Every structure is written in structure tokens, then in C-alpha cells.
Amino acid sequence: MNARPRRWRQIVLKLVQHARWVLPGAGSPWADAMRHELDYIADDPAALRWAIGCVLASYRVRVTGLRCGGARTCLRHFAACGCLMLLAGLALQGHARGQTEQPRPAFVETTCDLPNVSPSIRPQLRCGEVSVPRDYDNPGAGQFKLAVVVIHTVTKEQQADPVLFIHGGPGSPLTAQAARIAGAESTILAPDRDLILVDQRGAGRSEPALCPDLAKRQLTAFAQGGSTDVVMTAWRGTYMDCRRNLVQQGIDPAWFGTSVTVRDIEVLRQALGISRWNVYARSYGTTVAMTMMARHPETLRAVDLDSIYPPDPAPLTHAQTFDTALNALFEACCADSACVAAHPDLAATFHEAMAGLANAPLTVVLPPGLGPADVALGPLLFRGIVNQALYYRPLLSMLPNVIQSAHDRDPAALQPLIGHLARQFLAQSTGDRMVVECRDRPSLQAESAVVASTVIPGIIDFHGVRRNWVKPGSPPVVASSNVVPSLLLTGAIDPITPPPFARIVVARMGPAAPVVEFPHVGHDVEESSACGANLVTQFVRRPEGPLSTACVAAVPPVTLS
Amino acid sequence: MPRKPNSSPQTRALLAVLLDRFRTWRHGYDLSRETDLKSGTLYPLLMRLSEQGLLESRWQDSERPGVPPRHFYRLTDSGLALAQEQAVSEATLAAGDRAGVMT
Numbered sequence: 098m099n100a101r102p103r104r105w106r107q108i109v110l111k112l113v114q115h116a117r118w119v120l121p122g123a124g125s126p127w128a129d130a131m132r133h134e135l136d137y138i139a140d141d142p143a144a145l146r147w148a149i150g151c152v153l154a155s156y157r158v159r160v161t162g163l164r165c166g167g168a169r170t171c172l173r174h175f176a177a178c179g180c181l182m183l184l185a186g187l188a189l190q191g192h193a194r195g196q197t198e199q200p201r202p203a204f205v206e207t208t209c210d211l212p213n214v215s216p217s218i219r220p221q222l223r224c225g226e227v228s229v230p231r232d233y234d235n236p237g238a239g240q241f242k243l244a245v246v247v248i249h250t251v252t253k254e255q256q257a258d259p260v261l262f263i264h265g266g267p268g269s270p271l272t273a274q275a276a277r278i279a280g281a282e283s284t285i286l287a288p289d290r291d292l293i294l295v296d297q298r299g300a301g302r303s304e305p306a307l308c309p310d311l312a313k314r315q316l317t318a319f320a321q322g323g324s325t326d327v328v329m330t331a332w333r334g335t336y337m338d339c340r341r342n343l344v345q346q347g348i349d350p351a352w353f354g355t356s357v358t359v360r361d362i363e364v365l366r367q368a369l370g371i372s373r374w375n376v377y378a379r380s381y382g383t384t385v386a387m388t389m390m391a392r393h394p395e396t397l398r399a400v401d402l403d404s405i406y407p408p409d410p411a412p413l414t415h416a417q418t419f420d421t422a423l424n425a426l427f428e429a430c431c432a433d434s435a436c437v438a439a440h441p442d443l444a445a446t447f448h449e450a451m452a453g454l455a456n457a458p459l460t461v462v463l464p465p466g467l468g469p470a471d472v473a474l475g476p477l478l479f480r481g482i483v484n485q486a487l488y489y490r491p492l493l494s495m496l497p498n499v500i501q502s503a504h505d506r507d508p509a510a511l512q513p514l515i516g517h518l519a520r521q522f523l524a525q526s527t528g529d530r531m532v533v534e535c536r537d538r539p540s541l542q543a544e545s546a547v548v549a550s551t552v553i554p555g556i557i558d559f560h561g562v563r564r565n566w567v568k569p570g571s572p573p574v575v576a577s578s579n580v581v582p583s584l585l586l587t588g589a590i591d592p593i594t595p596p597p598f599a600r601i602v603v604a605r606m607g608p609a610a611p612v613v614e615f616p617h618v619g620h621d622v623e624e625s626s627a628c629g630a631n632l633v634t635q636f637v638r639r640p641e642g643p644l645s646t647a648c649v650a651a652v653p654p655v656t657l658s
Numbered sequence: 659m660p661r662k663p664n665s666s667p668q669t670r671a672l673l674a675v676l677l678d679r680f681r682t683w684r685h686g687y688d689l690s691r692e693t694d695l696k697s698g699t700l701y702p703l704l705m706r707l708s709e710q711g712l713l714e715s716r717w718q719d720s721e722r723p724g725v726p727p728r729h730f731y732r733l734t735d736s737g738l739a740l741a742q743e744q745a746v747s748e749a750t751l752a753a754g755d756r757a758g759v760m761t
Contacts, residue, residue, distance in 0.1 A: 126729075127701060127704075127705055127729075129729070130686060130701075130715075130728075130729030131686065131697060131701055133726050133727065133728050133729060134685065134686045134687045134697075134728065134729075136725060136726055137685070137687060137725075137728065138687060146696070146697075147687070147690075147697050149698070150696040150697030150698035150699070150700070150701075151697050151698070151701070152698070153696075153697075153698030153699075154697055154698045154699070154700070154701040154702050157698065157702045158701070158702050158705055161702070408726065408727075409719065409727070410719055539717070539719075540719070569717065572717060572726065572727050574726040575726060577725075605725065
């Protein structure tokens with residue numbers, strides 16, 4: 098029943114993609130505008146007429162944009178350019194879609210200067226760089242080098258289509274974790290296939306280094322303590338300093354955002370000479386993957402979306418998702434005889450702990466090497482720590498004791514978790530996170546978002562700092578009538594991307610993208626659950642085949658401390 | 659003789675539609691239906707008017723969850739002045755035509 102409309106939409110999609118290819122640079126937001134209109138045209142023949150018009154519009158704009166002298170010269174230019182572009186478009190579209198500038202992208206191999214690489218893992222890794230335009234609208238602005246690691250499969254039955262792992266954050270880089278991933282996750286995410294890791298521009302080992310001292314300065318702001326207002330004002334100062342530094346270095350914050358990252362990834366695909374690949378995307382990475390599905394569906398064999406972060410506006414604020422996950426923890430404790438015996442009213446304990454920390458912050462010593470020697474644990478930081486611990490089952494299980502320790506003002510008991518989270522925080526590119534979120538999500542700049550987000554550090558607007566950073570750009574998208582085989586995984590107690598986020602994406606993509614909801618699982622389903630990992634592997638092996646989901650119902654509740 | 663800028667029938671039709679509800683943000687498909695201009699004609703016009711500072715645009719979220727944002731347009735102050743000038747001129751021309759028929 099769906100075959101005919103799907104074919105129509107595929108043709109339509111190819112046409113608008115061609116229009117986008119013809120209309121690079123300053124015209125690309127207009128190409129996006131034309132493309133987005135299609136999502137509002139339900140009638141297939143009308144959509145086809147619209148798409149043909151988009152192609153004509155793109156050629157028209159491209160050709161009339163050329164400078165020429167007299168009428169005859171202009172006519173000659175018009176005819177010559179039109180013919181050349183038609184020929185070039187037909188010849189290259191399949192290979193260079195989304196790519197606007199010469200020379201052809203290349204993967205330049207480098208030595209693998211990565212942490213914790215053992216001699217047994219080293220032969221599996223191939224490291225390198227791919228150069229991408231700093232500004233796709235202005236090829237003269239120079240290039241950024243993106244760090245890439247390919248983890249080769251050791252199987253003899255190697256499949257030709259590799260898997261691209263798209264990291265979250267924004268600003269949570271991957272390549273530095275190549276050794277761990279090669280040792281543990283690569284066979285799950287990419288069975289019989291190579292696994293490709295790339296740090297998105299502005300993150301990790303990729304250029305530019307977006308205010309590399311930012312996270313440390315922000316941690317120091319916590320160390321210095323003070324009221325929530327004082328800490329937030331200090332963080333705001335770090336962001337404004339960061340922005341000033343970028344401008345001084347000639348880096349324009351408008352060069353970032355999911356739409357740009359998708360173009361970078363398309364350059365990477367061409368540089369590696371891959372015609373079609375698979376994608377495993379996690380958290381914010383799913384925003385990138387969904388935009389790839391809309392813009393470059395022909396390059397994708399299968400897409401696995403884990404902990405889905407839909408484009409703006411999200412159906413719930415972070416304050417709401419956090420409260421839901423926290424209440425789920427309290428309920429889980431009530432249902433667990435050992436937990437309820439140790440913490441008869443965990444919710445009350447939490448609220449009393451928050452009040453106590455507001456009254457007098459607790460000094461918690463940090464492990465050496467993190468910068469500040471200790472942090473002042475106030476309610477803002479504690480809420481942030483609880484939020485982070487709710488992400489993952491192993492940390493979640495510790496939370497009742499952590500809450501109790503904060504309540505009882507026992508800093509030694511809190512030290513291991515806070516040290517672990519501080520180390521994780523310092524590995525983030527928080528400048529990249531800010532710039533990408535600003536570009537992608539206009540709603541975060543609204544007054545209501547400022548109020549709603551002042552509960553969690555990291556998601557805070559810091560007294561409207563986002564409005565002073567960079568204006569929103571071309572937004573991420575979710576394709577209607579998705580044609581790429583997809584699997585969506587979501588954790589029922591995820592404090593940041595809970596099931597309602599996946600549901601709105603599925604409602605848009607259609608029934609071809611099944612969503613699997615995991616009970617008792619938070620963020621990053623594949624990493625938090627053996628069953629989730631099993632589904633990811635099944636799906637990459639046979640994206641069109643039946644998926645055995647029997648293990649989902651057997652996921653056990655978290656054992657709480 | 660070179661034609662006066664923004665005086666083609668298509669541009670005039672577009673300016674007239676934008677003028678009609680000039681405070682309202684309008685999207686491309688809506689303008690296409692109302693002006694009867696195909697997207698191949700409409701978008702180059704929108705882009706040109708925008709480059710000339712006569713049109714402002716913005717991305718606006720859909721009211722339907724999961725549907726991507728849409729690009730909306732309306733006249734700037736200078737675009738409004740031009741559209742009004744054109745409307746006045748067309749009204750005068752129309753009046754002149756009627757006068758001619760009458761004589």
C-alpha cells in the first residue's frame with residue numbers, strides 16, 4: 098500500500114537534494130526553506146511539482162548570480178554555465194551530493210597518538226584527518242581538520258559497508274576513546290564491519306579547539322562556591338570570555354551547528370570512498386543522524402538511534418524530564434525492600450539534603466590533577482550530580498546512598514562519584530556544546546527556557562548568555578516518510594531524552610522506524626543494557642529482517658543501594 | 659530600455675500578496691498558491707527581494723510536534739514602502755485605463 102507514495106517521495110526527495118547541491122553557500126538556507134515546505138505538502142503530485150520548481154529555482158539563482166558584462170556576453174555565460182552545470186550535476190550528483198568546493202576530500206593518515214592503546218589493539222586502528230571548509234559559504238575562509246579513527250574489524254567475513262558512530266553532547270568526543278571502543282563496543286556496534294569514529298568540529302581532537310580551558314574554569318567556579326546566582330554569573334563570564342577569544346582568533350560561531358556537522362560528515366564519507374554506510378548515533382548524535390536521513394538518505398543502509406534527541410522544540414523541558422526520572426527513582430526505592438528499609442522516605446531525604454546544602458555548602462575534596470583541589474557542593478551542583486547519575490544504571494544504583502550522604506553531610510562518601518563526574522565533565526568540549534545548541538535550538542533563547550532550565554548546571558542559560566552568543570542557524574530536521582531502515586531505542590527512566598522524545602520522532606518518520614522502549618534503563622541504551630546491545634547488533638546485521646525483542650521484557654529493575 | 663527593478667509582473671504579483679497582509683508572516687507554499695507562481699519562479703524572487711533588504715525571513719516552529727520548522731517571510735519597512743508605492747501606481751494606472759476606455 099505504501100510502495101507508491103514512498104516512491105513518489107523518494108523522487109521528490111532526490112530532486113530537492115539536487116536543488117540543494119546546485120545551491121551552495123549563501124543559498125543553502127533557501128534550499129532548506131524549499132525543502133521544508135515539502136513537509137507541509139501532503140498531495141504527492143503537488144509535492145513533485147514543487148520539487149521540480151525547486152530544481153529550476155536553484156539553477157536560475159545559480160546562473161543569474163554570475164557577473165557578466167554586455168547582453169551578449171551575459172547570454173553566452175548563461176548558456177555555457179547552464180550546460181556545464183547540468184552536465185556536472187548529472188555526472189557528479191551521486192558522488193558529490195552536499196559537497197560544494199574543490200579539491201576532492203581526502204583522508205590523510207596520521208600516527209595514532211591515542212591514550213591506552215595496547216599492542217593488541219594497535220593493528221586494528223587507522224588514524225587520520227579529513228579537512229573540511231571552515232565556512233561552507235566562503236571557501237576562502239580556510240579549513241578545519243577533523244580527527245578520524247577507523248577501527249578495523251578482525252573478522253574474516255568483513256562486510257563492505259562500515260558503521261559510523263556519531264557522538265553525543267554536543268561536544269562529547271569519541272576518538273580519544275578509540276582503544277576502549279575497539280576493545281569492547283566495536284563488535285556490538287559494527288558486527289563484521291569497520292567502525293568509524295570522528296570528533297565533530299570543535300570537539301575533542303578536531304579543530305578548532307573551542308576554548309579548551311572552559312570546562313576547567315567552570316569547574317573552578319564551583320570550587321569557589323557561593324550562591325547559585327554567584328556560580329551562574331561566574332559561568333556566564335566564562336562563556337562570554339570564550340566567545341571573545343573565538344572572535345579574536347577569527348572563528349565565527351555561525352560556522353557551527355548540526356547542519357554544518359552533517360555537511361562535514363558527508364565530506365568524510367567521500368574522503369573515505371564509501372558509497373553507503375550504517376550509522377549508530379547516541380543522544381545528541383541522533384539529531385545529526387536524523388538530519389543525515391533527511392538530507393542524504395541514499396548514503397545510508399541502516400540507522401540506529403539510541404536515546405533520541407529530536408530537533409527543537411523538545412516535547413518536555415529538561416526540568417520536567419529530570420523530575421520524572423527522579424520520581425521514578427523514589428518509586429523504585431519504595432518498591433525495593435532493602436532500599437526502603439535503609440531510606441524510608443528518599444524523596445524527603447533528597448529535599449532535606451538540598452535545603453541543607455543551600456544553607457551551607459559542603460566541601461568535597463577532588464582527586465588530584467583535576468585543577469581545583471575541592472568543590473563547594475551547593476544545591477545547584479548536587480542537582481547536577483544527581484542528574485548525571487540518573488543517566489546510567491551503575492551510577493543510578495548508588496544514588497540512594499549518595500542522597501543520604503549529602504543529607505548526612507558526609508563528604509568522604511560523596512567523593513568517588515563527584516571525582517568521577519568531574520573527570521567526565523573535563524573531557525567535554527563545553528564551548529562546542531554551547532555553540533551547537535545555540536545554532537540549533539531557538540527555543541533555548543526564549544525567556545521561558547531561561548527560567549525552566551535554571552535547575553541543572555550544563556543546561557542552564559546563565560542569565561540569557563545564549564542570546565549573546567550566536568543567532569540560530571539552519572535547524573536540524575527529521576524526514577517525513579523516512580525511507581531509511583531505522584531502529585529507535587529509548588530508556589524509560591532516561592532523565593534527558595525519555596520515551597516521549599522518541600515517540601514524536603516516530604510519529605514523524607512513520608511506522609518503518611520501530612521504537613523499542615526499555616524498562617529500568619536510563620540514557621544510552623546500548624551501553625546500559627545487554628539486551629539493548631543485542632538489538633543493535635541484530636539490526637545492523639539485518640536491518641530489514643525481523644527483530645527479536647524478547648529480552649526487553651526481561652530487563653531487571655535496578656538494584657538500589 | 660532597461661526595465662525598472664522589481665517591476666516584472668511576477669514581482670508585482672508577489673509584492674501585492676505580501677502587502678495584502680503585511681504584518682503576517684507568510685510561508686512559501688502559501689505565497690505560491692496565492693500568487694499562482696511556481697516554486698521555480700517564486701524562490702528566486704524571494705531571494706532577490708531579501709538580498710535587496712525588501713523582505714525579512716525567519717524560521718518558525720510548527721505547531722505540530724515533530725514537524726520541522728518552516729521559513730516565513732514578510733516585507734521590511736522599505737519593502738512595504740515599495741509595495742505601497744507600486745500599489746498606488748497600479749491603482750493610478752488602472753484609473754488611467756478606465757479613463758482611456760471612457761474617452
